[in-house]
Every structure is written in structure tokens, then in C-alpha cells.
Amino acid sequence: MSGGDDAGNAAPPTGPDTDGAPDADSNADSHADAAAVAPGSGSFGGVRAPGPLGAAAWTARELTGWARWSWRQLTSMRVALILLFLLALATVPGSLIPQRDANPLLVAEFKDRHATLGDLYERFQMFEVYSSVWFSAVYILLFVSLAGCIVPRTWQFAGQLRGRPPRAPRRLTRMPAYTSWRTARDPDDVLRAAHGLLRRGRFRTARAAGSVAAEKGYLREAGNLLFHGALIVLLLAFAAGQLYRSEGGKLVMAGGGFANTLIQYDDFRSGALFDAEDLEPFHFDLDEFHASFHRSGPDLGTPIDFRAEVTYWRAGDDEDEGREATIRVNHPLSVGDAKVYLIGHGFAPVVTVTDGQGEVAFGGPVPFLPQDSALTSSGVIKVTDYVNRDGEPDQLGFQGFFSPTFRLNAERGPHSSFPDPDDPVLTLTGYHGNLGLDSGIPQNVYQLNTRHLEQFTDGSGDPLRVNLRPGDSWELPDGRGTLTFEGYERWASFQISTPAANGWALAGSVGAVLGLTASLLIQRRRIWVRAVPDRDGPPGTTLVEMASLGRTESAKIPEELGDLAAALQAHAPPLPGPGDTPAEAAAAPGTSEKSVASSEMPAQPSAGHREGAVP
Amino acid sequence: MILAAEPGLADFGKLLVYSAMAVYTVAFLAYIAEWTFGSRSKVARTAAALGAGAPPGKPAAADGDAVRVTVRAAGGSTRVLTRPRVITRSATPARDGVPDGPGAAGGDERGDTYGRIAVSLTVLAFLLHAGGVLLRALAVQRAPWANMYEFSTTFSLVAVGGFLGFLAARRNVRWLGLPLVTTVLLDLGLAVTVLYTETDQLPPALQSIWLWVHVSLAIVCGAMFYLGMVATVAFLLRDRYEGRLADGGTPGRFSASVLERLPSSVSLDKFAYRINAVVFPLWTFTIIAGAIWAESAWGRYWGWDPKEVWSLITWLGYACYLHARATAGWRGRKAAYLAIAAFLCFLFNYYGVNMFVDDSLHSYAGVED
Ligand code: HEM
Numbered sequence: 004m005s006g007g008d009d010a011g012n013a014a015p016p017t018g019p020d021t022d023g024a025p026d027a028d029s030n031a032d033s034h035a036d037a038a039a040v041a042p043g044s045g046s047f048g049g050v051r052a053p054g055p056l057g058a059a060a061w062t063a064r065e066l067t068g069w070a071r072w073s074w075r076q077l078t079s080m081r082v083a084l085i086l087l088f089l090l091a092l093a094t095v096p097g098s099l100i101p102q103r104d105a106n107p108l109l110v111a112e113f114k115d116r117h118a119t120l121g122d123l124y125e126r127f128q129m130f131e132v133y134s135s136v137w138f139s140a141v142y143i144l145l146f147v148s149l150a151g152c153i154v155p156r157t158w159q160f161a162g163q164l165r166g167r168p169p170r171a172p173r174r175l176t177r178m179p180a181y182t183s184w185r186t187a188r189d190p191d192d193v194l195r196a197a198h199g200l201l202r203r204g205r206f207r208t209a210r211a212a213g214s215v216a217a218e219k220g221y222l223r224e225a226g227n228l229l230f231h232g233a234l235i236v237l238l239l240a241f242a243a244g245q246l247y248r249s250e251g252g253k254l255v256m257a258g259g260g261f262a263n264t265l266i267q268y269d270d271f272r273s274g275a276l277f278d279a280e281d282l283e284p285f286h287f288d289l290d291e292f293h294a295s296f297h298r299s300g301p302d303l304g305t306p307i308d309f310r311a312e313v314t315y316w317r318a319g320d321d322e323d324e325g326r327e328a329t330i331r332v333n334h335p336l337s338v339g340d341a342k343v344y345l346i347g348h349g350f351a352p353v354v355t356v357t358d359g360q361g362e363v364a365f366g367g368p369v370p371f372l373p374q375d376s377a378l379t380s381s382g383v384i385k386v387t388d389y390v391n392r393d394g395e396p397d398q399l400g401f402q403g404f405f406s407p408t409f410r411l412n413a414e415r416g417p418h419s420s421f422p423d424p425d426d427p428v429l430t431l432t433g434y435h436g437n438l439g440l441d442s443g444i445p446q447n448v449y450q451l452n453t454r455h456l457e458q459f460t461d462g463s464g465d466p467l468r469v470n471l472r473p474g475d476s477w478e479l480p481d482g483r484g485t486l487t488f489e490g491y492e493r494w495a496s497f498q499i500s501t502p503a504a505n506g507w508a509l510a511g512s513v514g515a516v517l518g519l520t521a522s523l524l525i526q527r528r529r530i531w532v533r534a535v536p537d538r539d540g541p542p543g544t545t546l547v548e549m550a551s552l553g554r555t556e557s558a559k560i561p562e563e564l565g566d567l568a569a570a571l572q573a574h575a576p577p578l579p580g581p582g583d584t585p586a587e588a589a590a591a592p593g594t595s596e597k598s599v600a601s602s603e604m605p606a607q608p609s610a611g612h613r614e615g616a617v618p
Numbered sequence: 619m620i621l622a623a624e625p626g627l628a629d630f631g632k633l634l635v636y637s638a639m640a641v642y643t644v645a646f647l648a649y650i651a652e653w654t655f656g657s658r659s660k661v662a663r664t665a666a667a668l669g670a671g672a673p674p675g676k677p678a679a680a681d682g683d684a685v686r687v688t689v690r691a692a693g694g695s696t697r698v699l700t701r702p703r704v705i706t707r708s709a710t711p712a713r714d715g716v717p718d719g720p721g722a723a724g725g726d727e728r729g730d731t732y733g734r735i736a737v738s739l740t741v742l743a744f745l746l747h748a749g750g751v752l753l754r755a756l757a758v759q760r761a762p763w764a765n766m767y768e769f770s771t772t773f774s775l776v777a778v779g780g781f782l783g784f785l786a787a788r789r790n791v792r793w794l795g796l797p798l799v800t801t802v803l804l805d806l807g808l809a810v811t812v813l814y815t816e817t818d819q820l821p822p823a824l825q826s827i828w829l830w831v832h833v834s835l836a837i838v839c840g841a842m843f844y845l846g847m848v849a850t851v852a853f854l855l856r857d858r859y860e861g862r863l864a865d866g867g868t869p870g871r872f873s874a875s876v877l878e879r880l881p882s883s884v885s886l887d888k889f890a891y892r893i894n895a896v897v898f899p900l901w902t903f904t905i906i907a908g909a910i911w912a913e914s915a916w917g918r919y920w921g922w923d924p925k926e927v928w929s930l931i932t933w934l935g936y937a938c939y940l941h942a943r944a945t946a947g948w949r950g951r952k953a954a955y956l957a958i959a960a961f962l963c964f965l966f967n968y969y970g971v972n973m974f975v976d977d978s979l980h981s982y983a984g985v986e987d
Contacts, residue, residue, distance in 0.1 A: 083941065087937055094927055094930060098927040181705045335914065500917040500918070505913070523899060524895075549702075557892075
């Protein structure tokens, strides 16, 4: 079945009796015909001529037959519906099972906890549902079906736009809305008036002997095609976006900067077709970072605003002609193709470490990562170029917390109670030994591998732990030098994205909404007016019949018919008397006259099929 | 405090919501009275229309039997036009002759009085309810839909507003009153107990014009989809009732009394379809607004976040429903099941994802754990 035809006999008005009937669908029957010609000799191939040539021809016919049959199935409304439903089902698991793309840690945790289930999920790509083979299969099939459906429908629609509204069916009584009356006016006069009326109502009209046909609401079909076409644009835009986009994160100290090249990123992800050459050339400095928080009320400690004040330069800009900008949540900075989003912030304690010889072995800010909303932050300080008191190379490692507003209690130990630095304290424990940096295994800068390290302890063997306020120094035990907490700086983390095809996605969405609105709110309907000398009435009377047929059931369509009929009655006043609705007699069951239903109105007047009549 | 959130106003708003609940409860009792008194009338019009006497598919007039139009001229004279009677056929022609039920009051005068009282009380409760939502908005100085308490109260407010709107437009929807007020009471009860959160400000990620568009539309869509769903459930019940009568069966006393008074299955189906069809483009736009917001907040317009996923599933569900209505063999009951499933997806997105799926970026639910 081609989509158009199928939708035709499928679309509303009237009749579960048309359901599934092969009726109007002329091309759905080649299968049955072929089978009838040569039963048992194959589905489509017909009679097989003797010899290899015959067999080859038969096979070819058989294959094309099956191919065409499959294509018709795929582009039928029913299969489209099933695929749509499958897509909805297939989308579900990804929201309930952790996804590797979104949160690899959760996936690892899940696999630890549920070993067998984890393996099973792994096998069925449940941890990456939205790029899995089965998910892709469903949506690709759906979109092939969609394309196979809208192309023929577009041609058909173009044909309808060029053609004229189809002639009135023989039996208007079978239409979804019908009315009739008798008048003393001449049939020609009535039709002329009706024609004028319909044209003024902006219908496309066509006159025939004894009747007028009119049609309106073509925008519905146009909207429907626009909607389905826009879905394809949207899908392609999304796919292109996935393939060409890139996205990376960078933590920048206040006062520091970032240049948009691959090596500067802390982490970087990109689509399969992304080219590093395409990175927008620009760099920026983070001049200042501001954060403000509620200091009272029920929302104590929740953020009010974050602002990153930056200066940026595009390729070719003079160094002293940077442009200033403010980046806030929801308000990224756009530079060419790239967008810079503010995604996080935190503190970096500034420490200076002197070694056993009194030389400065380390100095500078060390970013700590926030652990909670009050910005209790954890981090490590690694001192690699260090010599001890005896001049021997050694390494130092410190691990601890930075609390902007320090609190200490038994339950949580040292932590922060407010995200602003009201009482900043750096809490550290220390180690010396081998940091394991040259083992070749990449190390996380925020973690300390304590395997080959020895912890500083007090006299009784308990780990030493110190709380430092800005300016405080820690004499390391055994004359190993000092660690001074100089103060803190702020850092902000940014995500730099280079999206692709966003414009197309937006265009697709706008098209989809507009198309859908037209498609669902506009009624496409046909109206017929017939005026003929009344055979059953006194001579000189005319029987006027009006009927309308909509593509969907809408109360508006019969109402409109009523209005038009009332307007026409001004030109063709009804004669008093009984039987102003011959419909009831005509519609009585048992009559089996065929209706002449037009073939290309999408909504077949299935009333016409009620007794199995096939147009 | 930097932005003045006014706890006093919020408390007063909550008080108004409590008063609204009290009035809704009285309205609920009045609706019950309407149904109870209505059950005394014995109107078996459906059976008659489906019975052996009537020809199958005896057409019904489009707008009842109101074929006379009275035109009042400026001078004060009136003339009566006989409007042409339009005969209609639907997708289920066998049911076209089935008239709409008489409504909850069943033509009983006292029942009708109670029904009118119930509607008046619903209007009063709606006003109190609206006041409660408004005060909450004034108290927090922003649109009142940043957490589940605000979302729930606004949601039921819009649903009741939609119902009253249909009544004002003279739609045959008074039967909706009882199921609607029942669920509104449940929703508000949940809102003031489990979901209540103190006034709070929006975290920076939620401050955006697109939030406003996205969430307000989501509320409107949800409330209207809800009305559509109630009509769909009524359609399913009524359809089975009519089917049983058409097969010559005798339905139970309860359905004979209650379902007989509902509109016909054809009317219910149309009503539900029209709501869903009008809301669907709006829902599409809601998702797009959300995507635009996500793109400005997180740097990608679509990231398969659970909230996004479930709004897509809801969308696909309603698309299935609309498609089914245009597919041979899927209209009627099957399509109705799809519509209900789609609404359940909406509901899950609204409550379920907030409560059960914990790694969503949309973590603004504000429910204390
Ligand atoms: C991504 C998949 C699809 C979605 C989301 C979708 C959605 C929709 C929606 C919401 C409607 C209702 C609009 C209306 O009633 O005018 C509709 C109508 C329609 N769709 Fe689709 N569709 C999809 C795929 C398809 C496919 C694959 C076909 C072809 C077989 C198709 C054929 C049709 C037809 C013929 C109508 C018009 C029915 C009518 O006039 O009532 N659609 N579609």
C-alpha cells in the first residue's frame, strides 16, 4: 500500500467496515492476483518457463515482487504506527538504566553491584541505548518508511492542486453530513447561487451538469507534509550534530586563561567526523569570578548568581584589544561557531612548600573540587621536585579539604557550612615517599596514590592533621621543611562546545510545529450541491441536496454545511411540507446502489463502502 | 535576604489552597448528590436507539434537534428561520443514532439543582485556588512553578479552569465535574502534605525566559491532556456499555445507571480527540522550548536526560494515538488505549522521574528526602 492510498481509506469518516478491507487499494492486490494465476508456483513469479533462463526470469520476478511487497508494507500506515510504537518502547530503558554517555561512573557502579545483569545489559547494549544497533534499526526503519510515505503523497497532493474538485458522488445521502430540501426555484438558478456562495467562501469549485463540487482546506495536507518532512530534517540535523560536534571542559583559575586548541582541554569529546582543524581560533582570560548566595531565609546557602568576567580575543585581534564579556549560567559566550558555558566554580588554595634545604619546592594555587553545596572541597598537593634535609631527592604529597566557612563536628569532621569564604581553612594530612608518577600509569591530579607513601604521624603513631588559616605555616616533622597556606583563589570551569547543524534543527522544529498546527487545526473538506428537478414532487419543484465530507470528523464540518445551506435557502427558499429529509428513506439498509466516490480524496467517503461497494 | 521572599504571603496562599480544598470537598458532595438524585430517573434511551426497532445507523442531527434559529432584528421584531437539518454520520455509523445521555442529573430536578450548586461551588473553589497560586507567585516573586508543590497546585488549577471554560462554552461536560474534583482534591492533598516546600528562589540554571515558556506550557498541556484522558476513559466505559446493549446483553445496574447518563461514545471520542489534537502541537512546542533552554543552559539541546526522554516518549505516545486514528483497524478502543498510555507517560515524567530517577539534571523537584 502506498501511504497516501492507505491513509485515504483509513482516515475517518465512517465505517469500521472499511477496516482492513482491501477495497480501494488497487495496487495491494498484485500479490493475490499473481498467486491466483499460478497457485503453488511462488508468490509473485507467476509461471516458471522451462530451462535456466525461465528459472532466472522467475527468480527475478519473485524477488522484485517480494521487494515491492516489502516496500509497500514498510510504507503502510500500519507499519508506521507499529514502528512509532516500538520507538517509544525502545526509548524507555535508557531512562531507567544508567547510560555510559551521561554517567560512566554510575554504569561502573551498577556493573559492580549486579554482575550477571550487568553482563546481560552489556550484551544488549543497554548501557548505550541511544546508539545501540536495535534502537538505530527502529528509527532508521521509521524514517525510511516516512520518506517512502511522504514522497508519493507529495506527488499526489501536487496532482490534486492542479486538478479540480471531484464530481459529486451519486448518492450524497451517504456522506458524513447531508441536508436537502425542495424549492420552487429553477435548478440552474440554484446551482449558480450555490456556485457563487462557495466561491465567496473561498472554496475551489467545479461545475458539472446538475451539481457543483467544492473543496477547501488544502493547507491541511500541505501542513501534514511539511510536518513529516520537517521530522526528516530534524533527524538529519540531529545526526549531523552528533557527528560533527565537539565539546570539552576546562578549569581556569581567576587570572588565568584558555586558548581553544585541543591540547589545552582537560577533557574533550567529539563526533566521528569532527576535525580538530575546525576548532574556532580564539582565547580568553578569566579576569574575575563572582558568586553570590542567600545569607538568610529558607534558602540559606543556595546560589543567587554566578558571573565570570572574561576578556577574549579572536584570531587576528590585537593583544591589547580584547573584548570583554560576562558569562553566566544560561548565558554562554558565543565566539564564531563556538560557545563557552559556565558550568562550575570552586576554590584553589595557594600554598608554598619549602624543602629540607629551605628552598621553595612548590608554590601556587591548587584547584580543589567541590564536594557539596557549601563548597567543602577536596584536593591533593603533589610536590615532586623536593630534596630532604640530607639533600636526597624525595617527594611529598598532601591530601585534604578546603572549607570556605569552616566547621568541625564529630559527625562530619572538618567541613564547610557556607559557600562564601567567611572563615577559610585548609585541612591537610601529609605523606612523603614515591608519588608513583613515573610508573607510566596516568594519574588523576585530584587523587593521591598512597601505595609507596609514608604518612606523617605524631609521636603516638596517629596521622598528623593540621587546620591552617590563611598565613599559617606548618612545620613538617623531622625538619622536612614547611608548608604555608598563603590564601585562596577562585576558579571557574567552562564547557566549550562547537555545535553543528543547530540551525537546521531549529528550522526543522519550527517547520514541524507549523505543519502540525495546520494539519490538526485546519479541516480539509469537500462540499457538493446538487439541484435537479424533483421527480417525486409536483412539476416545477427542484430537489436541492447538499453534502460535505471531511478528512477527519469535526463538528465544524456539519455546522459549516448548515450555514451554507441556510445561506443558499435565501436564494432557494424551501417549500413547506413533509419529507424535507429524504435521507432517511434513502439511507435505509438494503439498498445496494453503488456510490460514485471520487478516488483521490484522502478521506474516502467510506459510507460508500458500507455495503461492500467498491468504487 | 537579598531577594525578598515573603513567607507571610506564602502562608496566606497556603491558607487559600486549604480553603479551596474545603470548598472543593463540598462541591464534591454536591456532585455526588447530583449523581444520586439523577439515578432515580429511568432513561434507557441508549437501549432504545440500539434496540431492534431502530435501523442501524439511523442518522442523528448534527446539533441536536435545534433546527430553529430565532433572529432578533434591531427593531425588536423576531422571525424564526427554519435552519436546514443536517444529518451526520460518524466512523461508527451503527452508533450514530445513540443520543447523548441526559447528564449526571438524569433530568431529575433536584439532581439538576445539586449539579448547579456543585458547579457554582467549583467556581468559588477555583477562585480561591487561583488566589492561592497567585499569592504563592507574589511571595516568591516569580512564576509559581519551580518545584512540585507549585507545579501540582498550578496543574490542577488549569485543569479546573479548562473544565469551567468548556462549561462556559456550553459544552456538554458537566459529567466531568465529579471525576475532576475528586482528582483535584487528591492532587492538592498531595501538594500540601508530601510535596510542600518553603518559598525559595530559582537556582541560576532555572532563570530563563524559556523556563517560563517551557514549564507554563507543560502545565497547560498536562492539564488539558488530563481532561482528554478522563474523556477517553469515559469513552471506553461507555463504548463497552453500548456494545453490550447492541449485542442484546443487559449491563449491570451500576453501568446502566451511571453510563447511561454520559454522552454517547461517539461524542466522547470526538471530545477526547479534539482536546488531544489541539494540545499535541502545543506539547511539541513545549519540548522545543525545553530544548532551546537546555541548549542555553547546558550547551546541548538534547542530551537524553530522563526528563527529556520521557517527554519524547509522551510525544511519541500521542503521535501513535493520532496515527492510530488514521489507520484502518486502529480507531476506537485501540487508539483510546494509546491515548491513555501516553497520558500515563506524561504523569510518570511529572512525578515518577522527579522521585525515582535520581540522576536527572532537572533536579528542581524540591522534595525533601
Ligand atoms: C517519526 C514518525 C512519525 C510521526 C511522529 C508522525 C506523526 C504524525 C501525526 C502527529 C499525525 C497527525 C496529524 C494529522 O492528523 O494530520 C500524522 C498524520 C499522518 N501520518 Fe505520520 N508520523 C510519523 C511517521 C509517518 C509515516 C512513516 C507515515 C507513512 C506511512 C505517516 C503517514 C501519515 C499520514 C498519511 C497522516 C495523515 C493522517 C490524517 O490525515 O489524518 N506518518 N503523523
